[in-house]
Amino acid sequence: MSGTEQTTAAVNAASGYAHPEVLVETSWVAEHLEDDSIRIIEADEDVLLYEIGHIPGAVKLDWHVDVQDRLARDFVDQQDFERLMSRWGITNDTTIVLYGDKNNWYACYSFWLFSMYGHTKMKIMNGGRTKWEAEKRPLTKAVPQITPSTYHAQPADESLRAYREDVLAGLKNPGRRLVDVRSPQEYTGELIHMVNYPQEGAQRGGHIPGAKSIPWGTAANADGTFKSAEELRQIYGSKDVTPDAEVVTYCRIGERSAYTWFVLTRLLGYPRVRNYDGSWTEWGNLVRSPIEK
Structure with a gap:
């Protein structure tokens, strides 16, 4: 475990959270930008922010398009969710890190939806896009080139x-x-x-x-x-x-x-x-x- 990981773990443990492992700090994300086992996803209320600049390697989740049923007011079904994850190169073993604007509104919305389809390896970047920018960490306009994967979702957990x-x-x-x-x-x-x-x-x-x-x-x-x-x-x-x-x-x-x-x-x-x-x-x-x- 690196020094940053130890610090993050200590801070989260001291916070008294029931599940401190679901949060990571911006410093942790910065150390894992080249980690192939992690997929960073930006989910914003303002869907134009990604094009202005995003965390290197992050993919864009557009809530108006990517996770909405095309006809009914509902989310994508299990099969379309699997296609979305596969498009982003995500497997069932991938750790997803979500972040966004507005104090992570849509990042948490995504966490909730992804949880319904059974993905358990997820984290929220504490402070979201605002904190990353305030710390003057790197942003890029480059869209990552991703090899599609095979993903298997669970049926939606309606208890959530x-x-x-x-x-x-x-x-x-x-x-x-x-x-x-x-x-x-x-x-x-x-x-x-x-x-x-x-x-x-x-x-x-x-x-x-x-x-x-x-x-x-x-x-x-x-x-x-x-x-x-x-x-x-x-x-x-x-x-x-x-x-x-x-x-x-x-x-x-x-x-x-x-x-x-x-x-x-x-x-x-x-x-x-x-x-x-x-x-x-x-x-x-x-x-x-x-x-x-």
């Missing part, structure tokens, strides 16, 4: 995903905790339409009845890294979102709530957390869906 029927059925369940990770203005219904996101529109504003308002960004430090386990436990525990509860997270389309899903399951070790990716674009448009403001 919640649907509207699940949310409706759980509204009268006292053991269920709904976590609304949007901004306070979205939660109250003051903000219905987000100008820069017309594809995320809804007819009504507000929140799902009983949902706790815990904005996703409260889990992040100013530099985009994750807060310590002690701080995170205080944030969620103060809203009665505890490990013994069944938890469902949501936002507008599922990306910010996947970030919170990652925090709760991987950093805090909550055993029963699902991401409702239909989120407010579905709930706020449903006929007769119950809403609170």
